[in-house]
Amino acid sequence: xxxxxxxxxxxxxxxxxxxxxxxxxxxxxxxxxxxxxxxxxxxxxxxxxxxxxxxxxxxxxxxxxxxxxxxxxxxxxxxxxxxxxxxxxxxxxxxxxxxxxxxxxxxxxxxxxxxxxxxxxxxxxxxxxxxxxxxxxxxxxxxxxxxxxxxxxxxxxxxxxxxxxxxxxxxxxxxxxxxxxxxxxxxxxxxxxxxxxxxxxxxxxxxxxxxxxxxxxxxxxxxxxxxxxxxxxxxxxxxxxxxxxxxxxxxxxxxxxxxxxxxxxxxxxxxxxxxxxxxxxxxxxxxxxxxxxxxxxxxxxxxxxxxxxxxxxxxxxxxxxxxxxxxxxxxxxxxxxxxxxxxxxxxxxxxxxxxxxxxxxxxxxxxxxxxxxxxxxxxxxxxxxxxxxxxxxxxxxxxxxxxxxxxxxx
Amino acid sequence: xxxxxxxxxxxxxxxxxxxxxxxxxxxxxxxxxxxxxxxxxxxxxxxxxxxxxxxxxxxxxxxxxxxxxxxxxxxxxxxxxxxxxxxxxxxxxxxxxxxxxxxxxxxxxxxxxxxxxxxxxxxxxxxxxxxxxxxxxxxxxxxxxxxxxxxxxxxxxxxxxxxxxxxxxxxxxxxxxxxxxxxxxxxxxxxxxxxxxxxxxxxxxxxxxxxxxxxxxxxxxxxxxxxxxxxxxxxxxxxxxxxxxxxxxxxxxxxxxxxxxxxxxxxxxxxxxxxxxxxxxxxxxxxxxxxxxxxxxxxxxxxxxxxxxxxxxxxxxxxxxxxxxxxxxxxxxxxxxxxxxxxxxxxxxxxxxxxxxxxxxxxxxxxxxxxxxxxxx
Numbered sequence: 001x002x003x004x005x006x007x008x009x010x011x012x013x014x015x016x017x018x019x020x021x022x023x024x025x026x027x028x029x030x031x032x033x034x035x036x037x038x039x040x041x042x043x044x045x046x047x048x049x050x051x052x053x054x055x056x057x058x059x060x061x062x063x064x065x066x067x068x069x070x071x072x073x074x075x076x077x078x079x080x081x082x083x084x085x086x087x088x089x090x091x092x093x094x095x096x097x098x099x100x101x102x103x104x105x106x107x108x109x110x111x112x113x114x115x116x117x118x119x120x121x122x123x124x125x126x127x128x129x130x131x132x133x134x135x136x137x138x139x140x141x142x143x144x145x146x147x148x149x150x151x152x153x154x155x156x157x158x159x160x161x162x163x164x165x166x167x168x169x170x171x172x173x174x175x176x177x178x179x180x181x182x183x184x185x186x187x188x189x190x191x192x193x194x195x196x197x198x199x200x201x202x203x204x205x206x207x208x209x210x211x212x213x214x215x216x217x218x219x220x221x222x223x224x225x226x227x228x229x230x231x232x233x234x235x236x237x238x239x240x241x242x243x244x245x246x247x248x249x250x251x252x253x254x255x256x257x258x259x260x261x262x263x264x265x266x267x268x269x270x271x272x273x274x275x276x277x278x279x280x281x282x283x284x285x286x287x288x289x290x291x292x293x294x295x296x297x298x299x300x301x302x303x304x305x306x307x308x309x310x311x312x313x314x315x316x317x318x319x320x321x322x323x324x325x326x327x328x329x330x331x332x333x334x335x336x337x338x339x340x341x342x343x344x345x346x347x348x349x350x351x352x353x354x355x356x357x358x359x360x361x362x363x364x365x366x367x368x369x370x371x372x373x374x375x376x377x378x379x380x381x382x383x384x385x386x387x388x389x390x391x392x393x394x395x396x397x398x399x400x401x402x403x404x405x406x407x408x409x410x
Numbered sequence: 411x412x413x414x415x416x417x418x419x420x421x422x423x424x425x426x427x428x429x430x431x432x433x434x435x436x437x438x439x440x441x442x443x444x445x446x447x448x449x450x451x452x453x454x455x456x457x458x459x460x461x462x463x464x465x466x467x468x469x470x471x472x473x474x475x476x477x478x479x480x481x482x483x484x485x486x487x488x489x490x491x492x493x494x495x496x497x498x499x500x501x502x503x504x505x506x507x508x509x510x511x512x513x514x515x516x517x518x519x520x521x522x523x524x525x526x527x528x529x530x531x532x533x534x535x536x537x538x539x540x541x542x543x544x545x546x547x548x549x550x551x552x553x554x555x556x557x558x559x560x561x562x563x564x565x566x567x568x569x570x571x572x573x574x575x576x577x578x579x580x581x582x583x584x585x586x587x588x589x590x591x592x593x594x595x596x597x598x599x600x601x602x603x604x605x606x607x608x609x610x611x612x613x614x615x616x617x618x619x620x621x622x623x624x625x626x627x628x629x630x631x632x633x634x635x636x637x638x639x640x641x642x643x644x645x646x647x648x649x650x651x652x653x654x655x656x657x658x659x660x661x662x663x664x665x666x667x668x669x670x671x672x673x674x675x676x677x678x679x680x681x682x683x684x685x686x687x688x689x690x691x692x693x694x695x696x697x698x699x700x701x702x703x704x705x706x707x708x709x710x711x712x713x714x715x716x717x718x719x720x721x722x723x724x725x726x727x728x729x730x731x732x733x734x735x736x737x738x739x740x741x742x743x744x745x746x747x748x749x750x751x752x753x754x755x756x757x758x759x760x761x762x763x764x765x766x767x768x769x770x771x772x773x774x775x776x777x778x779x780x781x782x783x784x785x786x787x
Contacts, residue, residue, distance in 0.1 A: 370781040371584045
């Protein structure tokens with residue numbers, strides 16, 4: 001995010017109106033690189049920390065809010081940052097760690113909906129209109145995402161919720177750090193108009209100067225200016241664009257980036273699990289969740305992957321490609337269990353396990369090789385029957401026996 | 411140790427005994443080929459390779475000038491002997507090394523510690539003999555249906571069933587099943603036994619043990635130890651550990667009746683399937699429509715490519731349209747050892763049975779069961 005967007009007034013209180021129609025989320029990780037470093041080394045918490053190569057002509061890549069209190073910010077030369085803050089902790093960057101953390105964060109977003117458009121390692125637009133029936137209102141979904149990222153990734157994330165991309169992005173910057181801001185449709189203009197014109201998407205120093213010359217300071221000033229005056233000052237394209245934005249109009253849609261479509265589910269345990277039986281039970285539960293979502297979306301997948309994370313956050317991924325595409329939990333679970341057993345980590349405490357199905361194809365387009373024993377077909381029929389019961393009576397009414405919680409023994 | 415060997419026979423024997431040696435051995439000594447001259451090895455030389463799963467031994471009749479035993483890097487020796495000129499080869503130990511000379515070439519090889527080399531399993535007592543060619547053909551025909559996924563080890567095996575003079579071989583990867591029955595000569599006429607042998611190992615052994623007309627087969631079900639199969643033919647023998655686990659109860663899968671039967675020239679059908687399958691992508695099936703007019707083959711790819719071909723066939727029963735993975739169908743047609751193929755059906759989602767024409771010796775019987783592909787709706 002640009003420094004410009006941080007030039008803002010006090011954190012706005014809740015804006016009037018509800019979140020209906022606010023289907024666009026802009027999720028932005030707070031001080032992303034620095035937060036990943038703090039997760040790895042909790043002793044740094046509360047200290048002014050920046051990520052960047054120490055000394056030389058290097059610049060600050062990320063700064064914690066403690067460092068920002070000293071006037072240190074991203075893109076500032078490291079030497080200057082160290083002058084401003086005497087006790088500054090400088091951590092050299094580890095880009096592979098940030099890439100890995102980014103993939104996991106994006107996976108949480110994609111768990112909500114496939115309509116995810118990443119903008120950078122640490123931010124993405126999410127169109128939740130397709131997830132509302134399943135997961136709740138946009139505000140509730142945003143809260144769930146923030147909670148999951150906090151619990152599973154131990155990383156802070158701010159989310160802006162609005163009806164357009166541009167307002168959602170402004171809202172997330174106003175929600176920082178570690179916050180959530182919903183800009184209801186009827187409050188968009190009230191939210192936008194007091195902001196400086198520099199907060200508008202597409203306004204750089206040059207445009208800001210041109211507009212400043214004709215006395216414009218805030219977005220409200222632009223909205224109140226006739227379009228012809230704007231066009232005369234900054235040109236036709238920019239003028240039309242700014243006029244629309246200042247009036248809260250932004251027709252851009254979320255364009256999902258799907259390099260590698262997959263469906264997955266993972267679970268961070270309240271308490272680490274070490275025994276094989278407990279892990280297999282989780283893998284079965286997650287396999288059921290994946291298969292159910294595959295069937296609900298009319299897809300089949302060919303590669304089954306598992307992820308395990310140890311208490312020290314070390315993470316292992318393993319995958320195997322099946323002979324046939326499947327949407328059957330039993331088949332996914334068998335493979336997931338074999339992948340887990342092949343790691344020989346029975347007894348090691350795990351904080352997270354995940355199951356993911358990749359290599360997806362539309363099941364309607366995928367001919368199905370039948371098996372002699374008919375086992376896959378039988379399991380699918382059984383699981384589809386469960387799907388139908390779940391539709392009528394709610395989720396979890398019918399489950400594999402190993403997933404049924406026993407009543408406490410007397 | 412000092413021996414002189416004839417180049418071709420030695421190169422063959424070394425290649426055969428070292429073929430089972432791993433590229434990267436878990437234990438360095440297991441990459442070695444053991445050479446024994448004189449003494450226990452009898453009048454000639456014995457070559458041995460072993461990887462704890464499979465052992466291979468080859469004997470050679472040669473002049474031993476000085477007896478002894480040595481362990482040399484097997485794959486390296488195989489490469490050297492393969493490229494030597496056609497002259498007698500001299501092998502001699504020199505301290506901790508072995509010198510290989512042939513014509514004007516001279517190689518010095520390190521040796522591996524013989525005392526760390528494991529003892530090869532004893533060849534179990536011979537259970538009976540089988541015709542080399544018939545056995546090799548049977549194993550090859552059945553092995554095509556074996557699974558290749560090590561996650562399901564049971565399905566990577568060939569089930570061997572002995573019932574007196576009848577031997578049945580069966581393999582399945584869940585999508586197809588190949589079953590072949592052949593005659594053999596058991597030592598004990600009322601012998602009953604079953605074993606699950608790694609398909610790849612059995613296929614390689616059956617294919618390469620062709621120097622004699624008869625092959626000795628030895629089964630040790632080892633009440634206490636692990637099961638072992640031994641195969642010996644001519645101067646060569648091999649053993650393999652058996653697989654554990656329960657092979658699927660396949661006999662109940664063989665349909666007893668059919669609603670339609672087609673008889674067709676298997677070569678012509680093979681060629682037609684190959685041609686039509688050219689447009690099918692890797693996962694897409696080929697569709698066959700059977701009627702009194704014959705067979706209509708058709709396949710379509712994802713990018714709008716399509717192909718059709720028709721073929722004469724004798725057909726009896728209810729007309730039907732059925733789809734198969736073309737590779738599986740070709741595997742089945744290739745496993746029939748006759749020019750005439752018979753396909754029997756009970757429906758488009760039920761297994762089809764491929765059989766050849768009975769070849770009249772009364773002993774051999776082959777069935778290839780193939781599950782169809784359900785076409786996307």
